[in-house]
Amino acid sequence: MTSASINSGGRVFAVALALAGWFVKFVAVVLVIATFNFILVHAAPGDPAQVIAGQSGASDEKLLAQLRAEYGLDKPYPIQLANYLKRVVTLDLGYSYRQQRTVASLILERLPATLLLTATAFTLALLSGIILGTLAGVRAGKWSDTLLTIVSLLLYATPVFWLGLMLVLLFSVQLDWLPAFGYVTIGVPMTTLQRMGDIGMHLILPAVSLAAVYLAIYTRLMRSSVLDVTHQDFIKTAKAKGLKQGRIIIRHILRNAMLPIVTVAGMQAGALVGGAVVIETVFAWPGLGRLIYDALLQRDYPVLLGVFLVMSVIVIALNLLTDTIYRVIDPRVSVRAAS
Amino acid sequence: MSTLKSFLRHPTGMIGLFVLLAVVILAVSAPWLFPDDPWDMVGAPFQPPLSEGLWLGSDMLGRDVAAGIAHGARISLIIGVISTLTSLIIGVTIGATAGYFGGKVDEVMMRITELFQTIPGFILAILLVATLGPKISNVIFAIGIVSWPPLARLTRAEFMRLRGREFVQAAVCQGQRPLTVVLRRILPNAISPIIVTGSLAVASAILIESALSFMGLGDPNLMSWGFMIGAARTVIRQAWWMSVFPGLAILLTVLAINLVGEGLNDTLNPRISRKR
Numbered sequence: 001m002t003s004a005s006i007n008s009g010g011r012v013f014a015v016a017l018a019l020a021g022w023f024v025k026f027v028a029v030v031l032v033i034a035t036f037n038f039i040l041v042h043a044a045p046g047d048p049a050q051v052i053a054g055q056s057g058a059s060d061e062k063l064l065a066q067l068r069a070e071y072g073l074d075k076p077y078p079i080q081l082a083n084y085l086k087r088v089v090t091l092d093l094g095y096s097y098r099q100q101r102t103v104a105s106l107i108l109e110r111l112p113a114t115l116l117l118t119a120t121a122f123t124l125a126l127l128s129g130i131i132l133g134t135l136a137g138v139r140a141g142k143w144s145d146t147l148l149t150i151v152s153l154l155l156y157a158t159p160v161f162w163l164g165l166m167l168v169l170l171f172s173v174q175l176d177w178l179p180a181f182g183y184v185t186i187g188v189p190m191t192t193l194q195r196m197g198d199i200g201m202h203l204i205l206p207a208v209s210l211a212a213v214y215l216a217i218y219t220r221l222m223r224s225s226v227l228d229v230t231h232q233d234f235i236k237t238a239k240a241k242g243l244k245q246g247r248i249i250i251r252h253i254l255r256n257a258m259l260p261i262v263t264v265a266g267m268q269a270g271a272l273v274g275g276a277v278v279i280e281t282v283f284a285w286p287g288l289g290r291l292i293y294d295a296l297l298q299r300d301y302p303v304l305l306g307v308f309l310v311m312s313v314i315v316i317a318l319n320l321l322t323d324t325i326y327r328v329i330d331p332r333v334s335v336r337a338a339s
Numbered sequence: 340m341s342t343l344k345s346f347l348r349h350p351t352g353m354i355g356l357f358v359l360l361a362v363v364i365l366a367v368s369a370p371w372l373f374p375d376d377p378w379d380m381v382g383a384p385f386q387p388p389l390s391e392g393l394w395l396g397s398d399m400l401g402r403d404v405a406a407g408i409a410h411g412a413r414i415s416l417i418i419g420v421i422s423t424l425t426s427l428i429i430g431v432t433i434g435a436t437a438g439y440f441g442g443k444v445d446e447v448m449m450r451i452t453e454l455f456q457t458i459p460g461f462i463l464a465i466l467l468v469a470t471l472g473p474k475i476s477n478v479i480f481a482i483g484i485v486s487w488p489p490l491a492r493l494t495r496a497e498f499m500r501l502r503g504r505e506f507v508q509a510a511v512c513q514g515q516r517p518l519t520v521v522l523r524r525i526l527p528n529a530i531s532p533i534i535v536t537g538s539l540a541v542a543s544a545i546l547i548e549s550a551l552s553f554m555g556l557g558d559p560n561l562m563s564w565g566f567m568i569g570a571a572r573t574v575i576r577q578a579w580w581m582s583v584f585p586g587l588a589i590l591l592t593v594l595a596i597n598l599v600g601e602g603l604n605d606t607l608n609p610r611i612s613r614k615r
Contacts, residue, residue: 029454029458040466040470045472156597158586159546159550159553159568159586159590162586162589165586166586173575278461278553281554282572293554293555296465304465308466311462312457316457
């Protein structure tokens with residue numbers, strides 16, 4: 001393993017550099033999205049004060065005048081934008097006049113459910129994709145290949161919200177095995193452990209529907225990646241050394257074959273988070289996606305803009321996570337070279 | 340011609356083409372097959388499939404599900420094609436500029452592309468349609484805005500590959516203007532992978548459109564598959580057919596387009612096919 005040649009001081013420095021690079025990306029994305037939000041509010045038809053108030057048509061003149069003063073809507077655009085960015089940096093995401101609460105508090109309340117759903121789906125897709133793909137790759141045969149191709153073709157073409165509904169139809173309506181919607185059973189006293197189990201039961205259908213298409217993609221990728229790696233020289237060396245089959249698969253094939261899958265998973269984090277919005281709508285899952293849906297019905301723009309910002313941050317966090325996984329499992333690349 | 344012949348011999352590509360043609364015919368003939376407005380009540384509500392005059396049943400307001408699917412096919416195909424053209428214009432322009440000029444220009448263009456790949460595209464599309472208004476033109480614009488990055492990356496890679504080739508260098512040395520070189524020399528040689536990726540983009544555009552209208556952001560005057568599923572979601576316990584059939588329509592159409600796209604890939608890029 002070449003990484004042993006990097007001394008520990010250099011390694012710490014490289015990690016620090018990678019983190020700094022990630023932080024720059026993080027700040028850049030937040031600033032760009034905030035700017036974008038600002039443009040959007042002003043591009044929307046009608047008075048920006050009305051957009052911020054989440055009203056159209058009949059509206060409270062006093063509130064609008066107050067908003068214009070508060071947000072400095074009569075000032076030139078650059079100054080308004082600077083003020084807006086300043087508020088975003090201090091975590092002030094605005095106020096929802098529809099719900100009479102700050103956007104930040106609304107988002108904080110919904111964040112855990114979304115994190116639980118996206119993290120579960122992401123882990124489920126990645127882990128099962130790697131395991132199933134390895135199995136399919138190690139014992140590559142005609143039927144497993146054909147089955148994988150058909151299943152993934154079908155899943156590529158299935159709208160994620162419809163898949164969710166069909167799973168509800170099968171597992172909740174027909175079989176009555178799993179709850180059809182919600183986060184936790186309401187009105188039943190439960191211990192903490194029971195409550196966790198109950199949330200887990202509610203989590204199964206949304207997480208599986210969200211993960212399904214990525215699971216198919218990763219399984220297919222992993223299979224071809226495993227096949228590629230298996231034919232390389234270092235595997236022959238390992239076999240020649242007399243290593244056991246299981247050890248070769250885990251230590252040598254898996255570790256190298258996983259790399260492209262991790263890269264793709266990082267690139268698809270944005271799509272996964274977007275899919276969570278639809279899935280939360282289907283399953284009445286009380287997360288940020290559901291918040292978006294409710295905000296849409298009420299045209300509550302401050303909430304929409306705030307959620308967009310926070311969900312983009314979640315995507316960047318997932319990118320950081322896949323970057324880290326990549327670095328941990330990659331036997332060759334030094335920390336600095338990967339970014 | 341040989342390309343056409345080899346596509347005709349591509350089994351799954353041909354299956355896709357037949358299904359797609361059937362959807363196109365359904366879309367085109369919808370006004371004759373179902374002359375009534377798909378929003379009109381034509382029978383009793385909650386009629387199951389194969390009821391009198393209602394093959395696929397009726398929804399909770401007595402609207403004909405089959406009529407909705409036929410009229411929805413028009414919207415899905417139109418939005419799929421036009422929004423893909425929009426993202427092609429954006430993506431090919433950005434990718435071609437980056438790949439042709441390289442250096443600083445390339446750096447800036449790729450940073451923008453990366454940024455658009457990082458932000459959750461579907462949420463951006465929701466925001467755009469919500470603020471600009473749920474009109475079909477805004478839906479098309481929003482899908483175009485979130486779908487171009489893969490096309491830009493592909494075009495850039497192709498342009499970088501072709502940029503150093505002799506025939507391009509010769510054209511530059513002859514003093515042809517950059518625009519001429521790009522449009523007449525490089526683009527024609529890069530077009531086949533762009534066509535393949537573009538055809539697959541139509542499928543994903545249809546999926547995004549269905550998700551948008553499922554969330555209630557479709558054009559309120561146009562019947563669409565996503566809207567039908569969204570409206571039927573709450574009554575799925577009583578009436579499965581209202582959400583099952585429109586979903587099958589989306590699945591079949593998207594699957595058909597993907598099959599055609601993969602068939603095109605195998606016939607247009609025989610060397611790199613099967614590597615996806």
